[in-house]
Amino acid sequence: MKRQEKLYLGIDGGGSKCKVLLANEQGQALATGMSGPANPNQGLDLAINSIMDATEQALHQAGFASSMVDQLVVGAGLAGVNLPKYRAMLDQWDHPFAQFHITTDLQIACLGAHDGEDGAVIIAGTGSIGMAHVDGNSHELGGYGFSVGDQGSGAWMGVTAIKQTLQAMDGLLPRTELVDQVLEFTQCRTAQELAQQMANLKPSAYAKLAPLVIERAAAKDTLALDIVLNGADYISRLARKLLTYNPPRLSMIGGLAPRIQSWLDEDVRVRVEPAKQPPEIGAILFAQQQALVSEKA
Amino acid sequence: MKRQEKLYLGIDGGGSKCKVLLANEQGQALATGMSGPANPNQGLDLAINSIMDATEQALHQAGFASSMVDQLVVGAGLAGVNLPKYRAMLDQWDHPFAQFHITTDLQIACLGAHDGEDGAVIIAGTGSIGMAHVDGNSHELGGYGFSVGDQGSGAWMGVTAIKQTLQAMDGLLPRTELVDQVLEFTQCRTAQELAQQMANLKPSAYAKLAPLVIERAAAKDTLALDIVLNGADYISRLARKLLTYNPPRLSMIGGLAPRIQSWLDEDVRVRVEPAKQPPEIGAILFAQQQALVSEKA
Incomplete structure (x- = not known):
């Protein structure tokens, strides 16, 4: 069964859990999914399992067959892929999606926080990292990990x-x-x-x-x-x-x-303002942006 | 073959190497030995192998048979035995020596630095730790390891x-x-x-x-x-x-x-003075002190 309408999947994949959001072409939320760690530095198989597990949950919740996975335009923000070796591992994955656009968890957090517009974001949790996205350029600071960085985390x-x-x-x-x-x-x-x-x-x-x-x-x-x-x-x-x-x-x-x-x-x-949207919406925005780029190419 | 004279063996067992010194009853150096890591936190078997390897070298160098090992009154200062679980591992070793007195690498360093007398010592190398030994009491400070201590190392x-x-x-x-x-x-x-x-x-x-x-x-x-x-x-x-x-x-x-x-x-x-003797001499001094205690008991 082929659908005409595009389906978007936003993935927020962190070191402890993977959250996904399924949305229609207009960006309206259809369903969600949640699973375990999805950062490739804890193992590529584990990351892929977490991603597929949460994705199937969302498809199921929305009333779609698992086979609809090949219709999904996916945006994935994953912890760890700022490091080249983990990025390379994921790039080599023979994924089942229509499109699979990978970026960092930081970038989707930034996109979400400012509803797809320019802005800067600091993540302060177990670790610490910051990013500014302005005029098409991304500037990433910190995030070097617990042993040599992550001050203030x-x-x-x-x-x-x-x-x-x-x-x-x-x-x-x-x-x-x-x-x-x-x-x-x-x-x-x-x-x-x-x-x-x-x-x-x-x-x-x-x-x-x-x-x-x-x-x-x-x-x-x-x-x-x-x-x-x-x-x-x-x-x-x-x-x-x-x-x-x-x-x-x-x-x-x-x-x-x-x-x-x-x-x-x-x-x-005085400059800190609330985030407008959560990271998984940022991942959908990223998928939409990248899909547009693909179509133009 | 039994010897009447006592033989002392001083062991300075660190995280990268094990140095031993064989001495006669008067504390005169007869021979030395050197081998690999001897701290039990890198594995009890490895530590025991290093100790026995360096001991046999020293016996051989002094012209004694390996079987003379059962004549040795041994003082061993070993990194890691300040932690109870590693101390317990070594206490359970069925050693081949006449006597085997265990203490920390810090204590033999302190004994050596002050030629068996009272004094304080700071070890600043890969890690950092300090000890004062005064009037029969030992006070140990720092030495908590790289992940939660060892400042200034x-x-x-x-x-x-x-x-x-x-x-x-x-x-x-x-x-x-x-x-x-x-x-x-x-x-x-x-x-x-x-x-x-x-x-x-x-x-x-x-x-x-x-x-x-x-x-x-x-x-x-x-x-x-x-x-x-x-x-x-x-x-x-x-x-x-x-x-x-x-x-x-x-x-x-x-x-x-x-x-x-x-x-x-x-x-x-202005208070820092040179160490009088190296740690392996401190280990001999420790063996002699402990042997005296054993005889009195």
Whole structure:
């Protein structure tokens, strides 16, 4: 069965879950789907499985047969594809779609935040990254990953809290209530226990401590304040640099965004505006833009 | 063949190599041996193989049969045994020695540095850690490992240089010559290449950048200065805390020690004295002390 009308599928594929949105030619939402990790750095097979799983859910929910997959014009924003080797892995996938346009999760977040128009976006969640899209040019900053970047992110705040707690327990920094709360949260009693338990964890495990750190900073805990102000300083500098590209708007998204915003420098804070649409709508907008480009070519 | 005279073996077992020293009852060196990693966190079998390999070398060099191993009173200072689970692994080893006394690499370094007397020691190499041994009490500070500690160490300086270089390439920090030198050292051209190549490396790989950072700091490079001053601040605070235990002497050892010493705060710097003996002599001293304790018991 062939349909005349175009069907669009927007994919927001992150490190923990994959969200898809099925829309008709006018961009009206028909159905959604949700599955597991879809960033290729956790394995190409896993990413493909997650994408296909969420896609079938959406087709099914909309009352279409699975075989309709070959009618879909897909826009996919995937974490990790900013790194060439992961991009190359996905480019080699013999996908079942009518069209499959790949970009970063950052770009679809930016497209969504400004409803397809120019603008800048900062994602502050487990990691941190920023992008400005102005006059057809994209400028990406940060996003280098937990081990050498991601300052100001949830994972960064969490691991920094562990480092400062250990220093305070050694008597090298003043001990504040943050120390007791970190010990309570981790159920550790000694510095050695804490170091052993919290060494070499995944970024998402460290990020679980971030809300506690921000809460203690709000209560003027000096150790926590130092961490949050340092993290906010990075995000402020990131935002300021993005604003040099003259984007009409700047939005912040991600789990940490609402919590860190009030800590940003004044000049940056006044520029932050709410995102207009979620990333999966941004992915649909991307699919529509790329389909137009394909038709013109 | 039984010998009347006691034979002592001192083992300095680190993360990259194992050094042993064979000595007679008077503590005179008879022979040495050298092999691979001997810290149990890289695997108990590997550690045991390294210990036995270096021990046999020393026995052979001194003209003794391998079977003489059962005559040895051994003192072993091993990296990693400060963590209970690795200590437990080694305690369960059915060793072939007459006596096998285990302690940390830190303690034998401290014993060696002060020729068996009280004192404090800071090891600044790939990692960082400190200890004061005064009036029969040991106080250990730092040494929590690369992911949550080891500030001021070579690995910490190296990874911090990568983080600062990436920020400078993003235009979030002033770009100095450190950036060009890091790119030349790593043979990278873009921030993405650098982030991809330098993510999630072993501490020893990051530590290779430390000499470059210290060299640039000496040339007043602001990015490098910031790193080295931050690292030296941690080491100074660590030393100051160790000095509160009133050790008669303070020594610094490890590959970074001679390079970081001049950056320490004045009050700490004037207290640093050269180590009197290397760690493997410290291990012999430890074996002798423990043998005495065993005889009294």
